[in-house]
Amino acid sequence: MAASQPPPSAAIRLGSPEQTLGLAARLGRALQVGDVIAMTGPLGAGKTTFVQGLALGLEVPAGRHVASPTFALANEHEGRIPFVHVDFYRIRSAAELPELGLEEAFDRAATAIEWAERFPDWLPEDVLHLTLEVEAQGTRLLHASSSGPRSAVLARALAERAPARR
Numbered sequence: 175m176a177a178s179q180p181p182p183s184a185a186i187r188l189g190s191p192e193q194t195l196g197l198a199a200r201l202g203r204a205l206q207v208g209d210v211i212a213m214t215g216p217l218g219a220g221k222t223t224f225v226q227g228l229a230l231g232l233e234v235p236a237g238r239h240v241a242s243p244t245f246a247l248a249n250e251h252e253g254r255i256p257f258v259h260v261d262f263y264r265i266r267s268a269a270e271l272p273e274l275g276l277e278e279a280f281d282r283a284a285t286a287i288e289w290a291e292r293f294p295d296w297l298p299e300d301v302l303h304l305t306l307e308v309e310a311q312g313t314r315l316l317h318a319s320s321s322g323p324r325s326a327v328l329a330r331a332l333a334e335r336a337p338a339r340r
């Protein structure tokens with residue numbers, strides 16, 4: 175990417191949980207080992223729904239329950255490639271993070287982290303950042319931005335596969 179070109183970013187309006195699942199599933203099909211998605215947004219914004227869509231695209235078996243690991247902190251799912259789903263919501267200090275095995279997960283799986291803004295220093299350099307906002311009419315606005323070459327590829331793929339904007 176040329177130095178003068180800004181990192182890819184996108185704003186995508188999602189009108190329903192089904193649209194969220196569909197877009198995330200398409201992104202999940204593009205994920206590779208080492209990809210990291212950092213998710214932010216308020217409670218109820220759709221972060222876990224998006225992760226469930228990623229799991230669909232990663233071919234996590236349909237019978238596997240993909241829920242927010244709020245109390246477990248991290249769940250691993252087998253699919254086309256290993257998928258690690260992490261939740262920083264209940265973590266009180268960075269001292270708790272080594273127990274999660276994040277650095278090892280970054281090397282051997284695709285990883286999605288909810289509430290990633292709580293410990294940004296624990297994220298690798300190349301991350302697809304997704305922020306979900308709840309709009310007044312109940313739709314969701316997804317902001318995507320990249321911080322490196324691989325996440326730039328994912329951000330572009332996400333923008334190209336987004337539902338039609340109205």
